[in-house]
Amino acid sequence: MNSTTAGRKVWIWAAVRASTAGMVVELAFASAALFLWGLAHPGPEGDSGALAVFFLPVWLVIATAVSLLLTLTLVMPTASLAFRAGRRFGGDDAWWWVPAAAGAVSAAVVTAVGLCAGLLGGHVGAPPVYAWWWLAIAVLVAPAGLLARLSAHRAAQGRPAGLVRTVLLNGCGGVVAFFVVVLVVAIVAESAVG
Template sequence: MPGFLARYSGGTLVAMGAMGAEAVVLFAVSQVYAYTQESSVHPVLHVVVLLVLVFVGVPAALGITVGMVLPLTALATWTGKRLRGSDSWWWLPIVAAVACGVLVMAVALPAGAWRGGLWWWAGLTVLVTLPGLAARPALRPEPGHPGLGRAVTLTTLYGTGAVVLTIVGGYVAFFMGLVDA
């Protein structure tokens, strides 16, 4: 049992780190968008909203990780081994797209909002797939596969790179005149 807990706690750590990077990238994009709009909102309010999102977002990310990301990652591994005889990374986006499509359309179709549901479906699929792909190396029990340390290192490097690229891209867009403040 300790191996089971260690394996899934490491996967949870990596998946939540990837979700944190996604959240920071989305926050940076929203800030770039906010600077292109007329607003009477005080800049301090953005910091307050960020703090509230941190305190609400961390438990939400844990719930999404444990409730969706890890089960879909395990289902994708099982599906790949069952259907093709080997596990491949590309099973996760397929399984996540199907599961998220069923979930979103179960809510959107009865409400008559299927067009908006398509956007929610795509967003939820990306939200679940990226942390699942990051957590896959930490969840592999077979010897010879990269473990938790490598998964944490790669998630940290790629997450930091995505955040820096988003922020620098926003500044470059303003500097070059692609968007106006």
């Protein structure tokens, strides 16, 4: 164990904020993908989707609240588990412990929800349903967990641990770039096909 991990705390405010910012960006990517899917596959009522622009500020507040809740319930336990496992089994907390811990935390959540649904409601899903939920939760938690780990690591080194501005600016820029590229490709493909 080196000097930067000896006294490091994972549950610090900077790590929670960085993780929440990362979750907001992840939810923005998912929302952009779903919005583009809706444009490509319009429903029978044929809404234009222009109303989504006015819903954006409300969506941002909801996404931030959901991201904070997910950070406190899933991401920070994942980062803590990764830190403890890295210290116990490797002497240092390598970055790859976070995706491994995300898989373990995701498995625990899916198992608990599946057991509660089975015992309380009598509803049992097929094994592929549980596998997809496990994968979705693990993929959602791992990037935010890596941001929390990085923020805590920087704080332990005495460096500025605030990553919120960087994550939000670069992440939202990535979402906009993704959105524009997909729209341009769709327009070019549509004009080429006819």
